[in-house]
Every structure is written in C-alpha cells, then in structure tokens.
Amino acid sequence: MNTDTFRLTFWGVRGGYPTPGPTTIKYGGNTTCFEIQAGKHRVIVDGGTGIIGLGEKILAEYRATGGKICLILLITHTHHDHTQGFPFFFPTRHPDGVIFTYGPKLKEEKLESVLNRAMSPPVFPLGLEELYSQRKVHEVYHGDLIVSEAACATPQLYHLGKAPAELPPHALSIRVCHGYHHPRNGILFYRISYQGKSIVIATDTEGYIGGDQKLIRFTQQADVLVHDSEYDEHEYADEQPVRQGWGHSTWRMATEVAIQAQVRQLVLTHHSPRHDDAYLEKMLQKAQAVFPNTLLAQEGQTLTL
Template sequence: MSSMQNQFTIHFWGVRGSIPSPGPHTVRYGGNTPCVEMRVGGKRLIFDGGTGLRVLGQSLFSHMPLEAYMFFTHSHWDHIQGFPFFLPAFIKGNCFHIYGAMAPNGATIQQRLNDQMLHPNFPVPLQIMGAQLKFYNLEMGDSVELGDVRLETGLLNHPGEAMGYRVNWRGYSAAYITDTEHYPDRLDETVVRLAHNADVLIYDATYTDEEYHSPKSSKVGWGHSTWQEAIKVAKAANVKQLVIFHHDPLHDDDFLDMVGEQAVKLFPNTLLAREGITLEIVPPSVSVTEDLQEAKVTA
C-alpha cells in the first residue's frame, strides 16, 4: 500500500472568514477565505472553495491529471469565491466530484456555482471549465461512501443554512464544522454528534464571547460562534485536537496569538488554524495499525 493510500492528513489553504484580509498584520495566520484539504485513504477531499482554493489549485499542477471530491458547507460568498479561479477545473483530464446541500430556495450547488460566474459578475462561465465536473445534491443527515472513507453530514445553525461534515476512515475521524452559531442555553446536538471522539475538530470560532455579547455591536444572530464555545464543544465531544477556524477579518496576528494563549489554558490540545499548516492524523510514513494519541502538526 502506498503512503498516499495509508495517510489521513489535513492541509489548511484558507482559514479566514467573511472576506479576504491580506496585509502586513495578517501574515502569520493568513488572509484567504475557507479551504481545507484532507488526504484520506488515497482520496483527496476539498472542503469549501474560498480564496484559499486558488492557492490549492496552484499546488496541484504537479499531480495532474487528478480526481478530487469537493464538499461545500454553503454558498455564502467567502466559501465559493475561489472556485472561478481554481485552475485545475479548467484543464481537461481532471475530474471533480462536487457535493453540496440544496439551498432553502431549492437551488442546487451546481446552480449557485454557475450563477456566480454569469455576466455581469464574472467574464467566464462555468461551462468553459474543461475538467469533468460531477455534481451531487445532499440532504442534511446524508452520508457519502467513498470506498472505505465515509462522510456524515448535519445541519448547522447559520442564516440560509450550512452543512457540517465528519470524515471517518479506519477508526480515525475529523469534523469540519464552520459557519455555525451556538445556542444560548445548550450545546448543539448535531455539532456534538459530528465531533464525537474525533481526532480533529475544526470549528467556527469567529468571535470572542465579549464580541459576541457586545452591548454596542452584538453579533448574536450573525451565524458564527466563539472560541469559548468551541472549547465547550471539544470537551463535551471528547475530541483529541481542537482547531479554531474562520478567523474574523478584524482579528490581526497579535490578537489571534492572544486568543490562542487563552484557549490553550482551557483546552491544551488547541491550535489556531494558519494557512500552510498540516495536521497529520495518520502521517504518510505511519501504518494505520499504529496507535496515534494525537494529531501531529507540521508547518
């Protein structure tokens, strides 16, 4: 078995929420919007298509022709705006399986990706893409079987709805739960279920509790959570590694450093997502029969 077939790794290409925020004060954590790649059991899974997807696409040129599976949480702009700039999708011989839930108005993920590339919003239509694009409509709670890789889904608490994912492979698991707002009086049962005993939980922690409850600029109802709530979920779900994700564009590197320092005091296996880092649940050089106690982080 090749190392690619034997690994479960997570690669962060875009970790910022709402809008790209490049500049001198966001260099360490990055300014690209959400895109996370998982290489699991020989398959390449891509979660969301924010501006980080463009950077991922550049890295894939040496791996073509390629087949990959793309999973969208929802179609708010920061999660799809990199798709028109994903160059491997323009190259014949590549194949992308694209999954997403139906929008509340009935629009499919294909329709929504297509619509953002229509005039006058974009000069090149989706139909110009030369790769084979196969679209699949999901309903909340559906499972997806990709050989021995199994994905579970669930409804997240977000305006216009969003879908959370859990990836399972040979006893290992990672949960991708972004663009969700916690409830004031209880933990979200769907979130806890998707995260239960996960090796890695990637969670939307856009705000701090102070920002979320600010009397001057409350974020209640905006569809995002806090790092303090992320820790509550991580503890309740018994996850091994918590990754704070979907950073607010106003949070510069120094502010995120401070969040990280505070979070680690409450949940030691916490890290803040940064562009370019890799989490190795099962490193390419390690047999899946070995007992890995926690994910290894590499830059």
C-alpha cells in the same frame, strides 16, 4: 501517496473577506478552504480564496505525474467567503479534471446554478463552456453518507438509514449533519473518516448555552474538530453591533463542543477579518486555558492524523 496517509491542510482560514497584509501574515488572509488527503483520496472543503493556491499545487502535481485529477469537493454553504475562489480553481477547467461536488439544498436556487453563476459572465470573463472537467453536483441532506472506494470512482451516496453495515477497507467515508444556526439555509457539518480516524469540519456555526448537542453527538471522539471561532466573548454579546444570531461562535463555544465530544484536537478557524495575528494568539491562550489541545488554523499548516 501512502495508503495510510491521513492529513489535513489549511489553505484558507479567514471568514468574511480576504485580509492580506503584514498583520495577518502568520495565520493567513485567504478565505475558507481545507484539503484532506486520505491515501489516494483527496477531499476539498469549501472554495474560498484559499482554493486558488491549492488548485495550482494540484496542477503542478498533474504536470509531474499525468493521469486524472480526481477530487471530492464538499461545500458547507454558498456564502462568498466559501465560494469566491472557484472561478480561479483551474482543475475545473482542465479536461482531465473529475470533480464530485456535494453541498446543501438551498431554498432559493439549485446548488449547481449558484456555483455556476459565480464562474460565469457578467461577473467572470470565461463562460461555462470553458469548464472542460467532468463534474457532478449532488445536494446532500442531514444523515447522508458518502463512501468513496477509489479516488476516481464515483462515490456512493446513501440517505439516512440506508448505509451499509460495513465499509470496504481503504474506503473514505463522509457523514453529513445539518446545523440550523447560520443565515439563511443553515450549514452542513462534515465528518470525514479514514481507517478509524476522523476529522469534523464545523465552520460558520453559532453555539448554544450548554453546547450544540446535535453537533456534539455528531462529533463524538473525533480526532480533530475544526470549529468556527469568529468572536471573542465581549464581541459576541456586549459590543455594538451585538453579533448574537449572526451564525458564528466564540472560542468558548468551540471549546464546549470539543470537551463534551471528547475530541483529541480542537482547531479554531474562520478568523475574523478584524483580528490580527497578535489578537488571535490572545484568543488562543484563553481557549487553551479551557481545552489545552487547541490550535489556531494557520494557512499552509498540515496536521497528520
């Protein structure tokens, strides 16, 4: 991989639960998983069912090239639609897998034990002793900075105010922001930067009137903002059940963040399982009327920065 490469691939773009079938074939039915390749670094955001196909691609590359399978895995939160692909993500079971995982501190349980529980009996046939990869799980907080200098080296984790003034060239950096508006532990936003460009991931978040100013500051001048857009406007407030407080946004809330943060490209994600391809395109048209550089996240699509 060229050291200048910086690209984002969508492996799962659906919220809630997987929705295969003819009406979702264009935008995809797998739950949330994004891949970011930055030079030799590979970052995966979330482990919805989209991560299963990504794991197969990674193992096919490994079979061709050998070496180690080195990954940074970022978890926004531990709801099923962001973790249900992990049991079938086979790089975790490979002896050459080296996986650095970062995710939220939860009120109920350690992050590592929640992830392990999803991959263990009695809900899965294989035990943890069959995870042959090297894995390290870190709980991260608002203001943290993760810096990766080389793909297989342990990334440095800096807490708020402790970050170095300058980062080495070719380093990949990841900033962490905690949003409060997703049940029950909130949500982590990630800003992934490489060679002066950045991608912000803001899924599973609900906007505020006037825009979420904490997220808007975190997102300033990003090249790409991937933002939750689960609802059309009438679904959010006017229809039963009223979905205010459920922790998801309308397309308009996503455009508010994009406009105020002056991002170059907005990508709407976390598509509702109730919305088929045709309905998503109607929502896209409304969003593009407000912020023209808007796309729908589409399974299999790659954006090159």
